[in-house]
Amino acid sequence: MNIDMIRAAADRIKGHARRTPILTSPFLDDIAGRRVFVKAECLQHTGSFKFRGGRAAVSALGDSALKTGVIAFSSGNHAQGVALAARAFGAPAVIVMPSDAPTIKIENTRALGADVVLYDRETENRDEIGARLSQERGLTLIKPFDEPQVIAGQGTTGLEIAEQMNAMGVTNADVMVCCGGGGLTSGIALALAADAPGLRVRPVEPEEFDDVTRSLISGKIESNVRLGGSLCDAIITEKPGDLTFPIMQEHCGPGVVVSEEDCMRAVGLAFDRLRIVVEPGGAAALAAALFHPDTSEGDAVIAVATGGNVDPDVFAKALETLK
Template identity: 50%
Template sequence: MTPTIDDIRMAAKRIAAEAVRTPLLSNAALDEITGGRVFLKCENLQRTGSFKFRGAFNAIASLSDQERSHGVVASSSGNHAQGLAEAARLFGVPATIVMPADAPAAKRDGTRRRGASIVEYNRATDDRDAMTASIVADTGAELIHPYNDGRVIAGQGTIGLEIAEDLAKRGEHADIVMVPCGGGGMSAGIGLAISVESPETEVYLAEPEGFDDYGRSLAAGAIQRNPRTDGSVCDALMAPQPGAIGFAINSATGAHAIAVSDAEALAAVAFAFRTLKLVVEPGGAVALAGLLSGRIDARGKTVVILLSGGNIDPVVLERALAA
């Protein structure tokens, strides 16, 4: 199912009682550095520490009681895992997560703490989709894909509604909204909402270098795969290729894409910690990295940067601060 703006608005009503309406913050130092008017949409402060709770909760809320009775399953490196585990806990349904063995400890622990079962796999050698399909076949559980699911995309699109609404309350209008991108579910949802609520605003997707499948796909007009499945500090953004549903939306709304290096992502983590007083994981900081590295020219513009997650292991934060 390809979601519509009405699906996003319905999702906003479904999640309102449980999801955090995250703040849209400004910072004078960031404005001075960039020469623009910059706002930060802080999904690192969302329930479970990332935007993923929105889509996961909306997806489970959309199921019938009969469908929920069989449980839910997904593959995830950690943020969707925690979001789905928390949503499943709230609905009282079992959740199984197929998770890479090298997923950050904070994400593994958070997933287990919320009651989900974890099945580990090797990113480089195992087929996570086949493993997930096997669990669905054996248990009858409902697959909640982390990004190629219309219900999930609609849930993530509520971020775009909030951005447009909160800017309007301030008498502001965004020239650019910049979003971290892995499989493209969040960017598609936000892009769809922004295309309706603020059609003059451009949406940029930020990816890690070496995992720039979205940029290549948009340029080619067809879905392209990444050459590898591991090897970036941005663990949350290493999807093998764009999801078909989100790619169709991002193509239709005219999204742009940039890529940043691991060093730039870590520098953005350090900047967020030291200057913004915010804890952000590398994958959640790639949009900020794109701004700080100058890949987006913010001079004289109003720019919204999405900080998509804050589930960072201490050793990675130490690495960022030591660089």
């Protein structure tokens, strides 16, 4: 993985992925005690940054692979990103999703034309299911984070952050990134190391699912005991990737761990003050910026709002935190 791959991915997805805005609010600044800049990837196609990686990976395939089709496994955001990208290229798509994924994510993935295969994430292994289906049907597997072209696509978010923050005169700040397996985190870290070295990436994870934070401390890949049962489903993985972890080791600062309650409060505040819809897992970075000011230094912090695919009942509960 290198910056050249990220720049090449940016060229391939240009005109297809949205250049998402940086949003601010003086009310959020007051809560955090510093300037807060929110990169609104929840406004990306399919409601998540994952479209970048999906489009980058699918667009790198040859005609033969596109004709046969692709397969991906995901709790929903990567699923939708790959499904939309595959549809644009006329490629069949099979998506392996946990049965407890938010209903809206399952329905949206099917609506995009993908064949959805559900599994129990507590008792079944999605990697094994994906490998089996890939072999049986001759499909090209597009992993959700431990795949070079996916990391490159996610890294285009970092290229935009570097340009946007430079234009605003912010060249020294922590960049909070919601982190599951580390595809977005490592991609942004590589991009910023090249284009904005004063912006330091910080992985953010929910309590009890802090495998990346623990891995960065121990210096080796650590795993989570549980793989489900959190409203932050979008960023729940077993462990960081073999490709993503070394990149995070080299380019990221220490991880930040936030509570599910903080994420729900951040969802409510994002809507109240920025008028954007963010899912709990996609609000983890904002939760760190707002409610954990002691974890970062300087007079500014950047938070990536990674996804907005939230079920209505969960969103309603988040709004209740404003009362």
